[in-house]
Amino acid sequence: MLADQVDTGKGRGLFDYQIDTLLNMAQRTLVRSIAVPRFAEQASKFLGYQGVQRSREDIKNIVVDNYPIIPTKKNGYSYAELPENYMAHEASYATVPGCSKKSRCFVIQTDDLNEEDPFSRSDPKWKEINIDFVEGHLVKIFYPNVSKYEITYVRNPKDICIGGYPDFDDTEKVKSECELSDIIHDDIVSVASLIFAASLNSASYSTKLNEITRKGL
Structure with missing residues (x-):
């Protein structure tokens, strides 16, 4: 599961909701860098990784074809x-x-x-x-x-959620797996780890950044 990879062995002491937040930040960043070319450059400057064009295959599960609008x-x-x-x-x-x-x-x-x-x-x-x-x-x-407008578009991905912990209204959060293609899951984990390391100004930030740059995200 993606959450286990972000917080391996709970060694970082992250709460489940924090892991969910990191994974969803990473997921949105990657999807936007693929779907919105202008965002790719902004994201690469913010996170430091090398932005390149990605395959539509990575986000095929959230592409809506020929949606009709009057x-x-x-x-x-x-x-x-x-x-x-x-x-x-x-x-x-x-x-x-x-x-x-x-x-x-x-x-x-x-x-x-x-x-x-x-x-x-x-x-x-x-x-x-x-x-x-x-x-x-x-x-x-x-x-x-x-008379009719038909659009093929990339929709916002559903949030990833570990589930099992209370929401703000005390209802239990329901588990929700990542709906993107499996081939992008490792990238989500890498970017989530980078965001976390950057937020702490951690020494591991440079290591994570080098890993991501080498992979060509």
Whole structure:
């Protein structure tokens, strides 16, 4: 079990809830470094490990394919509300009435200027529509008449929990195993140990950091 590897032999004296916290911090860090490329550089600076592109295989269990959303229309745009468990966009398509095929959606890199350029603005005739992620957990679709928006996305992983200890409301925490692929479990333990060592300014921090860097996380 992952918890046993983080606190081998209970030699570090960690409580179960502390181990859960470390494992979940590590899990979120690794998933975001895979799913959100911009986060990978930030995480590598914070933790010190070498960030590289990871395989989709590592997070395949938390990828939701073609989730359908019915957009609302406002001020010449369509808006789709993202699922509560949304973490990162992989791909998406928009259905426009009267078009025989779906239009692929592209995340804009700057601002509305994309729509002023005839070569980059949204046009269902070319099966291309621009989108942006805006405040309110929404996708802004740069086309006024979209009947359906389908998104393939990475969702937030469920929390890892050892279970068997009381929660804040005195109910017993239920055990929950890591739902990510087995191939990433060792990496979760490595990063959890690194976070713990860094929090103590421990001498083992350098050792853990060297191990992770050598493995190429």
